[in-house]
Amino acid sequence: MEHSRRRLVGKVLVALTWAYATAVSVYILAMAIVTPIYLQGARVPALLLGMAVLALNAIWTFLFVRELLRGEGSQYLLSKTAEGTARISLRAVQASLLRRAREAEEVIGVKLVLRRPVEKKLRVEVSYTTTEDRNAIKVSESLRKALRERFAELVQPEEDFEVEFDVKVEGFVPGSAPVKEGPPEEEEKEPFTGPRYPID
Numbered sequence: 237m238e239h240s241r242r243r244l245v246g247k248v249l250v251a252l253t254w255a256y257a258t259a260v261s262v263y264i265l266a267m268a269i270v271t272p273i274y275l276q277g278a279r280v281p282a283l284l285l286g287m288a289v290l291a292l293n294a295i296w297t298f299l300f301v302r303e304l305l306r307g308e309g310s311q312y313l314l315s316k317t318a319e320g321t322a323r324i325s326l327r328a329v330q331a332s333l334l335r336r337a338r339e340a341e342e343v344i345g346v347k348l349v350l351r352r353p354v355e356k357k358l359r360v361e362v363s364y365t366t367t368e369d370r371n372a373i374k375v376s377e378s379l380r381k382a383l384r385e386r387f388a389e390l391v392q393p394e395e396d397f398e399v400e401f402d403v404k405v406e407g408f409v410p411g412s413a414p415v416k417e418g419p420p421e422e423e424e425k426e427p428f429t430g431p432r433y434p435i436d
Contacts, residue, residue, distance in 0.1 A: 257293045313358070316392045326350050329390055333360065336386040342366050342375040344409060356397050360387070363404045367411055376403045 312323040334348045346364040353359065360383060366375055380401045387399060 254293065254297055257289065257296075260289060262290075313391050313393060315390075316394065324391055326352070329387070332390055333383050333386055336382055337362060337364070337379060340375075340379055340382060342370050343379065345406075347406075356394075358397070358399050360399065360401045361404075362402065363406045365407045365409060366405065368408045369411075370408075372405045372408075376405065379403055 311326055313326065313329060315322045315324050330348060330350045333350075334346070337343060337346045337348055340346075343364045344366060346362065349361045351359045351361060362379065362383065364375075364379065366372065380403050383401055384399075393399070
């Protein structure tokens with residue numbers, strides 16, 4: 237909700253800025269056109285200034301609209317399905333990948349961020365901390381493989397879509413990584429086969 241509100245306020249401010257710049261450029265052009273004959277020397281610079289302001293405003297508007305449209309679409313990933321395509325939120329994908337990274341036994345602390353520099357590329361940036369007795373190269377490869385498999389379970393992108401996993405080691409801590417134990421096994425109880433005789 238807060239993110240949507242900020243985007244709305246930003247759109248309103250941009251619209252007001254665009255209207256102001258357009259009004260200023262139109263005013264400059266109008267003043268250049270109605271300049272008296274004896275001020276002809278000032279007409280050309282005014283015309284050039286007005287046209288420059290209009291051109292810069294048009295370029296700026298084009299770039300903003302393109303970024304706005306790209307920004308709306310970049311919040312979702314398109315996944316191929318048997319019935320067509322589905323949109324999956326980047327937040328949902330990021331949360332799932334982070335949970336998978338935290339499940340790794342060799343990892344103590346982990347941070348994960350998704351970045352989308354262009355429309356057809358996604359960068360998964362992962363940084364983690366492990367213990368000194370671990371092989372950082374093997375841990376990174378294992379973590380990258382686990383995240384890639386989990387991503388494939390979540391999203392089936394188009395063939396020209398590129399996914400890059402950038403795994404970094406932030407530091408080492410002394411000692412050994414704690415072993416993540418599963419649920420305690422219940423002791424097998426001898427099945428009841430009825431009363432045994434003699435009964436004391």
